[in-house]
Amino acid sequence: MSGGGAMSPHGQLAEWQDRLVSGLIDFVAPFVVVSIINFLLGVGLGAGGFDVGGWFLSLAIWLLPLAWTLYQGHLAGSTGQSMGMKQSGLRLVGEQTGQPIGSQQGIVRNLLFIPGYLCCGLLVVIDSLFPLWDPKKQTLRDKIAKSVVVKG
16 A cells, blocks of 8 residues: 555545645534624624515525535536545545546535535434444445545
8 A cells, every 4th residue: 555545446545634725624614613703793783683685695605605515516526526626636536436536426425515514413413433343444425325535
């Protein structure tokens, strides 16, 4: 094994900490930005709280990170790299083929995040930690999409 990391037929499997950096860029940063925007909107709408229009605006703004998540799935599936993966030097490839998994499969892969965002987030946490004990260092999303994340 080169570099001490686990290998797949398509390259060295990505380490958890590299995937963490990628995930912070792809998934956490958009929610932080939206939280700040919603906070500022709340202050801007006055101390009386949201009116119905403000509530709908806030809801629409919260949908932006979900759309971003699906867009990152499209990028990772079609090019092999989401924005976070590009910054972390990682590639998403099909477990069998070693090629990008395709836009549609990339979006399906990231759909798992939506229930996690909408409920307690436990599913996102389990998915994020899964590579720590999985022999192929796959997340649950990777298993669904039959993909692996490799360095390079």
